[in-house]
Amino acid sequence: MTIIPLLTLAGWLVSQQPGFLIAAFLLPAILAVSIDRGAGRRGPETDPLTGLDTRSGLIANLDDDLRGTAQRGCQSAVVVLEIEDFKLLEERVGRAGLEAVLIEIARRLISGVRDSDTCARLDGQTFAVALAAMRDLSEEQAEAVPRRLQLALSRPVALGQQVVHPTFSVGYALSRKVMQPDGERMLQSATLAMLEAQRSGLGTVLGYDAAMKTRIETREALLREVRTALVRGEVRPFFQPQVCTRTGKVTGFEALARWHSPSRGMVSPAEFLPAMEAAGLMEELGHVMLNSALAALRDWDRTGLSVDRVGVNFSTAELRQPGLANRVAQALERFDLDPCRLSVEVLETVVAGGSDDTVANTLTGLAKLGCRLDLDDFGTGHASITTIRQFPIHRIKIDRSFVTNIDRDPEQHKMVSAILTMAERLGLETLAEGVETEAEWDTLASLGCDHIQGYWIARPMPLSDVAPWVKGLADRGAGSAKSARKIG
Template sequence: MALDRMLHRTAGGRSVAAMAIEIDAFKQLEQRHDRAAVEQVLRIVGERLQDGLRGDDALSRLDGPCFGIALVSDHKLDLDSVIQLGQRLQQAVSDPIEIGEAQVYATVSVGFALALRLQQPGGTELLQAATLALIEAQRRGAATIRSYSRAMQHRISTRNNLCDEISAALDRGDLTAYYQPQVSIRDGRITGVEALARWHHPDRGLIPPAEFLPVIEQAGLMGRLGEIMVQDGLNALRLWDAAGLSVPQVAVNFSQSELADPKLIDRLAWELDRFDLSPDRLVIEVLETVVAHRLEDVVVRNLSGLAGLGCRLDLDDFGTGHAAITSIRRFSIQRIKIDRSFVSRIDTDPEQQKMVSAILTMADRLGIETLAEGVETQAEREMLARLGCGHVQGFGIARPMPRPETEAWLRSFEAQPRRAV
C-alpha cells in the first residue's frame, strides 16, 4: 500500500502519517436518499478530499463512507500540521452538495496517526491506528478530529474488555441504583430521589459511570440497564413506604434509545402495577437534547403517553441542548433541572446569577417547577433560594448512596428540625 512505500522511502517514518475520514450520519443519508444520490455524495466528497491534498499524498476509498489518506512530507509531520490539514479537508467538504433539487450538507470526522507514535509503524498498523482515532473522534460528536496515542489504545482496550463483561454483570446484579436526595428550598422537606447507575466490578471496585455508560450503549444494553434502574427505584419506594419514610418520587434517566421503544409505556405501566405504586411516583428524566427540534416519532408519542399515564417528566441538563419553549409545553414537562454549569460559582458570579434568574423567571411564567443540579456549597444554596429556585440536588445535600445508606440518611434527615435549605 501507499503507506508502506512512504515508510520505506523515509527514515523511521518521521514524515509519514495516516488519516481515516468518515462521513457523519451516513445511515440517515441512506434512509433519506436513493442509491444513486448516495453514490453521488460519496463521489463528490472523495473529489473534494482529493482536491484538498498535496501532490505526494494518496487518497483511497475504504469501506462504506470511509476514506483513507496516506500523508508524506519533506519535513517532519507534527500534530499541529496534520490537525490543520484535517480542518482544511473538513472545510472543503462542508459546501452544499446538489442532488436534484435538494441540497445535502456533509460533515466528516477525522482520525489520524503519526508514524512516530507507533513502535513498529507498518502501513497496516498505521491505518489501524488512524481508524482507532476516528472511532474516538466519532464518540465525541460530528466533525471532530482526534489523534492516535498509546493512551487511546489503552482506553479502547479497557473499554472493549468491559464490553465483553457488561452483559454478565447486568445479569449478576453488579449494576445497581444509588440514590441522591432532592430537597425543597422553601421548607427543607425531601421531595424525591434520583436513581443513578453504579457498577461494582469484582476486581476494579466501583467503576465511574462516565466509563461504563458508553460501553453499555455500545453493547446495545441501555434498555436492560433502564429496566434495572426502574425496578430498583420502584422497589426502594415500596420499601421506604413500608418503613414509614416519606419519599414522594424516584427519578430515572431514560436514554433516547429507551424512549424510542414502542413497548415502553406498557412496560412501565406493568412495573408500577407490580409494585402497587401510582404513576406520579415515577419521574422520567429526559435530556434536553432528546426533545430539541423533534416533530413526530416514537419518542414524541412515548413522552406524551407517559405524561397521560400520570408519570412526571423532568427536563435534564437544562440550558445545554437548545430546547425551545414550545417543546417544553408540548411534552408536558413539569420540572426543569438547571445544569451544574449554571450553578457553579453562582454565589460570586453576577453573570451566572443573571442566567439562572432568567431561567427561573421563564419557568415561573410557564408554571414549571425548577431544580438546581450539582449544588455543592451553602452559599450556592442560599443564592438559589434568593433567586427563587424550587429544589436542589448535589453533593452539598448528599452524595449518591446505596439504598441501605440512603434509608439511614433519610431517617437522620427527618429527625432534624425542618428548615428551609
C-alpha cells in the first residue's frame, strides 16, 4: 500500500438555513493518506443515532493501525472531544434538539477527517477520532489537527429559529508518547488529556504525556486522602483576626480551613480545596467549618472572651442547596447565637455575572435570618454596582492584590480609594485583606478603610491559640491601634 502526503483537506458545513454559514476549516499538510482508502472503515458496532463507530470499533481499528504504522515510519493518534455543559444544553434544546445537534456534530466530524480515519461516539457527549498513518510531527503540528476539529465542531448549530453554540474540551494522544501503545492505552491516554483540558477551563486542547499521568495519579491520591481527612477530623478551622482601624480592637475572626495531614504535614489550601471541590466535598467541608466556627464563638462567650462575630466562607455548591438558610438557622439555634454574629463570606465571582435563582434566594434568606453578608475578594470578579445592590451585602472585602504596596504604588492607591468611596456612598463597610506592613495599615486607615486583616495583625491560628492571643492584646493595652498589630 502506497502512502502519499495529503496537502490539504477541506470540509465545508453549511446549515439548512439559507445564508447561515456553520463552519469552514482546513487541515494543514501534516497527514499521510493511503491511496487505497475505499469508503472508510466501520467497526463491528455502530452508534444507532449518529452511525459512527462505537468504542470497540475505534479500538479495533486503532490496533490495526498501530501494527502497520511502525513499519511505515508513521504514527497513529487519537483525539477525544467532549461537549461541555451537556446537561444544560439538553435542558435548553430538549431531547429532540439535542439529538439533532449530536447528528450534526457527527457529520462535521466525518467531513473533517479522511476515509482512512475512524470516527466514534464513545458515550452521550463524547466523540473520538483515530487518525491513522500520521507523519512524525512537531508538538505544534500535532496540536493543529485537534484544534481545527474543535473549531469546526464548535461552530453554531441552527435548530429552526434557535441557534446553539457547542463547546468542547479536547485531549489527544500520539502513539510515540504512549508506552507500549495499543488501542485501549491510546484511548485512555487521550481521555486523560481531555479530562485535564476540562480542569484547565472551557475550550482547552491538551496533548497527553507521561508527566500528565503522574500528575493525575498524584491528584487521585490526594482526593482519596482528603476524603479520609474529613472523616478523621484532620480538616479544621484556623482563625485570623479582623481589626477596626479606628479603635484597634478585634471585631471578629475569619474561619479558614486548614488541613494537617499525618503523612504530608500542613497541606496548602490552594492544593486541597480544589481537590475537595473536584470530589464534591465542599458541602461536607462547609458543614464542618460552620459548626466548628459557631462552637468556637459559643465557647469564647462562655469564657468571657470578647469577639463580636465569626466569618465563614460559603462555596457556590453550598449556596446552590435550597435548604441552606434553614440549616444555618438550626445551627445558630443549637449554639444559642444571634444570627448577626455570623458573617457569611461569599466570593465576588459568585455574584459578579448575576446569580442563579437558588443562590439569590439563599443569600436573601440568610440576610432575612439576620446574618451579615461579606463580599469576599472584591475587585477580582468584576461585580457591577447594580449587581452589588441586588444582594443584601453588608461589607466588601478588598482583595489583597489591591492592598500590596498600596503605600508605594499610586495606581493601587487610586483604585482602593475609589473602592472605599463607592462603598461609603452605598452604605457598605469595608475590610482590606492581606495587610502585611505598617505602611499599608497606615495608608488604608488614612483612606477610611474600616477594618483590616492580614499577617501584620496575625497569621491564621488554631483555636487553642486564639484566647492567649486576644489576652496578649489586653496585656499590651486594649483599645490602642498599635496593640492590635502583630505580636511576637
